[in-house]
Amino acid sequence: MQEFFEVGNLHLLNDYALYFAILMNVFEVLAGVAIIIGWQIKIFSWLLLALIIFFTFLTGYALFSGKIKACGCFGDCLPITPAQSFGKDLFLMVLILILLFFQSSIRSIFPNRLALLLLSFTVFISFFIQWYVLRHLPFIDCLPYKAGNNIVEQMKMPVGATTDSFSIQFFYKKNGQQLQFDQEHFPADFDSTYE
Known part of the structure; x- marks a missing residue:
């Protein structure tokens, strides 16, 4: 619901x-x-x-x-x-x-x-x-983390499953120029001059 x-x-x-x-x-x-x-x-x-x-x-x-x-x-x-x-x-x-x-x-x-x-x-x-x-617990628990299950095993990615992925993109202006970069390529000179 x-x-x-x-x-x-x-x-x-x-x-x-x-x-x-x-x-x-x-x-x-x-x-x-x-x-x-x-x-x-x-x-x-x-x-x-x-x-x-x-x-x-x-x-x-x-x-x-x-x-x-x-x-x-x-x-x-x-x-x-x-x-x-x-x-x-x-x-x-x-x-x-x-x-x-x-x-x-x-x-x-x-x-x-x-x-x-x-x-x-x-x-x-x-x-x-x-x-x-x-x-209490349900009579029949169908959830993956039910009592008796190994949580570490249940958290493992199944073989052949697509992993989650994401990318954060940053958009800034510096000296009138539009810049785009992700968290892997963050500028070393990042300061308050970036808008």
Whole structure:
């Protein structure tokens, strides 16, 4: 979420990115369980459609703007490109539209009270798991610097990888003449006469 806030110049939302992410995760799990058990299918199928339209917009923006190079839909465990993420969202949108079309034939598999209990438990577990992994290590850590990895080994450049490179160019005037040089060729006589 924070990367989208940065790209969209919504910097005032940066402090709330974690909260948005947690709420989105809880809602996705809640909606998924509600759909699976068939509870309040009309409400949740429309909410899922709104959610997938939102995600399709985000992944479409990531794809067509080129400003976001990797989608964190599944974090670092399953890195996917913006094109793959956009395709996934289009596929899910088709499935949700089918769900909307057939919503009248879907019935809840649990009585209302039991369904509410199950959904309440789902919300609790979703919040608890996110709280736990934010306070401790994730259950499955896919990051390169996870516990047990040799950080020195992980920092080595992979064979055949292109190394980072940069050059700083300085532009100055001296005696009316425009000069350009880099940090390797800094003039020995550099003083306040350079503008």
